[in-house]
Amino acid sequence: MILAAAFRLILLFSSFGIIQSRPIRTDGPLARSKPQVKEITMNLSHRIFTPDGGVPKLMMVANDVLDYEIHVWKGDRVVITVNNNSNLSTSIHWHGLFQVDTPWMDGAAMVTQCLIESGRSMIYNFTVGNQAGTYWWHAHYGAQYTDGLRGPFIIHDPDDAYRDWYDEEIVMTLSDHFHKSGKKVLETYYNAFDPVPDSFLMNSIGQYKCSFAAEQCVSNQDAYKVFNVVAGKRYRIRIINTSAQAQFELSLDGHNMTVIEADGVYTNPTVVNSIPISASQRYSVIVNATSDIQSYWFRAGGDGYVYTNWKYS
Numbered sequence: 001m002i003l004a005a006a007f008r009l010i011l012l013f014s015s016f017g018i019i020q021s022r023p024i025r026t027d028g029p030l031a032r033s034k035p036q037v038k039e040i041t042m043n044l045s046h047r048i049f050t051p052d053g054g055v056p057k058l059m060m061v062a063n064d065v066l067d068y069e070i071h072v073w074k075g076d077r078v079v080i081t082v083n084n085n086s087n088l089s090t091s092i093h094w095h096g097l098f099q100v101d102t103p104w105m106d107g108a109a110m111v112t113q114c115l116i117e118s119g120r121s122m123i124y125n126f127t128v129g130n131q132a133g134t135y136w137w138h139a140h141y142g143a144q145y146t147d148g149l150r151g152p153f154i155i156h157d158p159d160d161a162y163r164d165w166y167d168e169e170i171v172m173t174l175s176d177h178f179h180k181s182g183k184k185v186l187e188t189y190y191n192a193f194d195p196v197p198d199s200f201l202m203n204s205i206g207q208y209k210c211s212f213a214a215e216q217c218v219s220n221q222d223a224y225k226v227f228n229v230v231a232g233k234r235y236r237i238r239i240i241n242t243s244a245q246a247q248f249e250l251s252l253d254g255h256n257m258t259v260i261e262a263d264g265v266y267t268n269p270t271v272v273n274s275i276p277i278s279a280s281q282r283y284s285v286i287v288n289a290t291s292d293i294q295s296y297w298f299r300a301g302g303d304g305y306v307y308t309n310w311k312y313s
Contacts, residue, residue: 035075054208093140132157135266
């Protein structure tokens with residue numbers, strides 16, 4: 001376990017850009033009354049990223065970005081072509097999807113499929129059926145997803161029981177981050193030690209104190225990123241913990257959150273002031289931007305600390 005006091009990593013995000021919320025139901029329930037075929041191509045490759053501003057790391061990513069998002073609608077057939085342009089064999093798991101009638105598409109390496117070798121491709125072809133909500137995808141071989149091969153998988157619902165409760169939505173990921181490779185992280189487990197993350201990320205951005213580093217380090221202690229919101233609007237925030245091990249307690253200063261979904265299942269609306277979220281768990285919460293117009297901290301504490309800014313405009 002990581003002591004928050006020892007790994008207090010301030011994550012205030014602005015110079016890296018803006019996380020834009022998206023209007024909901026852009027094609028409307030009537031336009032999506034029939035399931036469609038959603039074709040997606042994921043080109044896997046290695047890229048050097050420094051998500052915490054600390055030590056540069058050779059990471060595995062899809063389509064050259066961290067946290068590559070997939071958005072489909074309930075009932076859709078999803079045809080995903082995975083081109084493995086990395087130099088490692090891998091597989092992709094669709095976390096939380098039932099894979100009714102298509103268990104061979106689950107993506108668990110050496111369980112439901114052979115590995116996708118370097119230079120080869122695989123087509124995942126399945127329907128999401130009646131499932132809707134917040135899910136994610138990730139590499140499912142060794143500890144590869146700690147190298148960055150992961151992202152949100154969102155299934156929108158034209159029959160969303162809460163569709164009149166919010167105006168826009170934001171996807172938020174929380175994760176631990178290791179400067180060492182996934183292979184080295186796994187070796188630590190094999191040696192009966194609990195590997196300690198170097199930092200923690202929110203939407204693939206975090207902070208690392210270079211005073212901790214024994215190698216090249218570029219500090220981003222003054223770099224901040226902001227969730228820009230509009231006063232009076234209501235936001236559905238889809239929260240996904242894509243960590244290997246870290247759990248967090250998430251809260252937003254000056255605001256309550258109304259939980260409406262947990263792991264792809266609608267819940268009774270439950271008002272809370274914080275949410276505990278463990279590795280692989282997902283929640284949807286509604287936040288009403290009705291407080292005084294200023295900036296507020298989103299705090300994710302627990303095994304470690306990350307922050308971001310909720311800024312009214």
